[in-house]
Amino acid sequence: MAGRDFDEESGLSVVVENLAKPGGNSGARFRPGFILTHMSGVREPAAQEQRRKTFYLETFGCQMNVHDSEKVVGTLVQQGYRQVETVEQADLILYNTCSIRDKAEQKVFHRLADYKKLQSQGKKFGVLGCVAQQEGEKIFERAPHVSLVCGSASYRNLPQMLVQLENASGPAERAIPRAAGEVAALRDDAFVEKASDSGLRTRDLIRITGLDDRQTDKCFETEFTARTNPHRGYITIIEGCDKFCAYCIVPFTRGKERSRTSDSVLLEARQMGDLGYTEIQLLGQNVNSYKDPAGKRSFAELLAAVGEVPGIRRVRFTTSHPRDFGRDIVDAIDAVPSLCDHVHLPVQSGSTRLLDAMQRLYTREQYLERIGWIKSAKRGIAITTDVIVGFPGETESEFEQTLTLLEQVGYDGVFSFKYSPRPNTPAVTLDDAIPDQEKAYRLEVLMAKQRELQIIRNKRYLGMILEVMIEGRNEARQQWIGRTSQNKTLNFLASPQAKLEPGSYVSVLVTGSFPNSLVGECCISEQMELSVHPSSMIAP
Numbered sequence: 333m334a335g336r337d338f339d340e341e342s343g344l345s346v347v348v349e350n351l352a353k354p355g356g357n358s359g360a361r362f363r364p365g366f367i368l369t370h371m372s373g374v375r376e377p378a379a380q381e382q383r384r385k386t387f388y389l390e391t392f393g394c395q396m397n398v399h400d401s402e403k404v405v406g407t408l409v410q411q412g413y414r415q416v417e418t419v420e421q422a423d424l425i426l427y428n429t430c431s432i433r434d435k436a437e438q439k440v441f442h443r444l445a446d447y448k449k450l451q452s453q454g455k456k457f458g459v460l461g462c463v464a465q466q467e468g469e470k471i472f473e474r475a476p477h478v479s480l481v482c483g484s485a486s487y488r489n490l491p492q493m494l495v496q497l498e499n500a501s502g503p504a505e506r507a508i509p510r511a512a513g514e515v516a517a518l519r520d521d522a523f524v525e526k527a528s529d530s531g532l533r534t535r536d537l538i539r540i541t542g543l544d545d546r547q548t549d550k551c552f553e554t555e556f557t558a559r560t561n562p563h564r565g566y567i568t569i570i571e572g573c574d575k576f577c578a579y580c581i582v583p584f585t586r587g588k589e590r591s592r593t594s595d596s597v598l599l600e601a602r603q604m605g606d607l608g609y610t611e612i613q614l615l616g617q618n619v620n621s622y623k624d625p626a627g628k629r630s631f632a633e634l635l636a637a638v639g640e641v642p643g644i645r646r647v648r649f650t651t652s653h654p655r656d657f658g659r660d661i662v663d664a665i666d667a668v669p670s671l672c673d674h675v676h677l678p679v680q681s682g683s684t685r686l687l688d689a690m691q692r693l694y695t696r697e698q699y700l701e702r703i704g705w706i707k708s709a710k711r712g713i714a715i716t717t718d719v720i721v722g723f724p725g726e727t728e729s730e731f732e733q734t735l736t737l738l739e740q741v742g743y744d745g746v747f748s749f750k751y752s753p754r755p756n757t758p759a760v761t762l763d764d765a766i767p768d769q770e771k772a773y774r775l776e777v778l779m780a781k782q783r784e785l786q787i788i789r790n791k792r793y794l795g796m797i798l799e800v801m802i803e804g805r806n807e808a809r810q811q812w813i814g815r816t817s818q819n820k821t822l823n824f825l826a827s828p829q830a831k832l833e834p835g836s837y838v839s840v841l842v843t844g845s846f847p848n849s850l851v852g853e854c855c856i857s858e859q860m861e862l863s864v865h866p867s868s869m870i871a872p
């Protein structure tokens with residue numbers, strides 16, 4: 333197991349215990365072992381550490397949420413908190429939530445109900461992220477033991493909110509201190525309310541809100557990020573969304589599109605390279621809608637520049653919106669070998685009429701044009717997508733068009749979802765809803781079709797040598813778990829003499845394939861020279 337100790341000289345990092353699962357996850361519990369990047373100072377003696385305020389954080393949802401949580405953890409640690417592994421050990425219990433579909437939203441209310449009784453021990457509860465922004469102060473009515481409700485667009489105010497929370501046993505206060513020059517924005521208010529006439533104790537009714545919705549043009553930039561994986565890390569380059577697809581809650585929960593400067597992104601990438609990271613994933617709800625506020629670099633230029641940062645061997649980016657997907661992105665992948673052989677390009681539907689109803693801003697033909705650009709790249713690039721089935725008014729023949737699109741494109745993976753009506757979105761008022769049973773049926777048909785296609789697709793890799801980054805080991809199967817540049821899981825055997833560990837790169841001969849993974853045998857370690865870049869051996 334790779335780990336890194338505190339570096340006395342640079343004062344840079346702390347301890348790594350375990351690798352987190354890749355990508356976004358439901359209910360990811362952040363382990364209290366992480367690398368706190370950019371932190372200077374001296375580690376506290378253990379006894380002192382024990383006396384610090386403690387917090388527990390559970391994260392639901394996408395990679396953006398996972399990375400937001402890394403920054404929230406960094407902020408809390410910087411504020412003197414210590415992260416613990418269980419709700420029972422914590423003074424402050426936080427849930428970073430997702431509201432993209434109804435099921436995701438319900439999870440947090442179940443958690444809050446499960447632990448309500450712990451309030452009598454003086455524990456405080458906070459709801460962060462998309463459900464916080466969507467439900468706002470209504471959360472206090474539904475779960476009165478919650479003290480803090482904070483949407484992602486207000487995370488930059490967390491330090492002040494934490495101070496408010498700690499001082500909350502005093503008289504009623506209003507308004508958090510603002511940074512110099514910051515303009516007051518609609519609902520960008522954190523306040524503490526003392527409501528002693530309700531029959532509940534004062535401390536039970538602390539209300540602190542950070543609900544800075546679409547007003548802010550600021551990103552959550554922090555020097556303190558508690559990254560959970562020592563080899564690969566996320567960098568958010570653009571926050572929010574201005575696209576307003578008819579079904580989607582994100583523009584309401586994550587605010588308007590706002591990008592970081594490319595200089596700031598590159599500085600963070602270089603710091604990660606210096607700390608030993610080899611893989612960077614650039615994040616954004618629509619990562620390729622990136623617009624450098626300083627006007628220095630386009631998205632493709634930034635991508636290429638990150639790919640050239642010393643020490644960085646792999647760069648991924650997600651999610652790309654088809655409307656903003658230009659040929660220059662493919663040109664950058666062609667020109668810079670460290671840019672991975674993978675593009676995630678959500679289509680949602682294969683029917684132009686439905687795409688229009690969804691307000692997706694492109695037609696089937698325009699989407700296929702972009703697929704054509706990706707397929708014309710010098711290297712074979714794996715393509716994955718998102719699909720929604722059962723959007724209001726989707727006819728059987730329109731659903732069929734999605735199935736034919738799967739064949740036409742030849743996706744390496746599809747994330748498919750039943751349409752879930754979301755509050756405040758235009759689609760929620762459409763009356764031609766598809767019954768849930770029909771949605772479930774279409775989802776099943778689509779998944780079965782894609783499975784068949786993936787079986788055929790993955791067979792193409794048999795006999796090829798692919799480079800993987802090692803992510804872990806399955807002891808029961810005596811296999812190492814690797815990830816290819818195409819973002820495929822490749823489980824492989826290696827001789828016990830081979831000195832392998834998570835984070836190292838090895839070349840693996842593919843000997844078998846399944847619908848969702850490949851298997852193989854380690855053939856060349858990273859110390860041995862490869863005459864060909866492995867990705868160039870993939871059939872287009």
Ligand code: SAM
Nearest residue numbers: 579580617618651678718719749750751752754
């Ligand atoms: N910005 C990306 C894009 O436009 O392609 C997608 C980001 S969204 C957070 C992730 C995926 O969730 C979408 O691609 C869509 O398939 C799915 N999704 C969003 N809203 C949904 C809804 N109301 N019901 C079902 N799936 C939904």
Ligand code: SF4
Nearest residue numbers: 573575576577580582
């Ligand atoms: Fe949601 Fe559409 Fe924005 Fe993607 S582009 S986050 S699907 S509104």
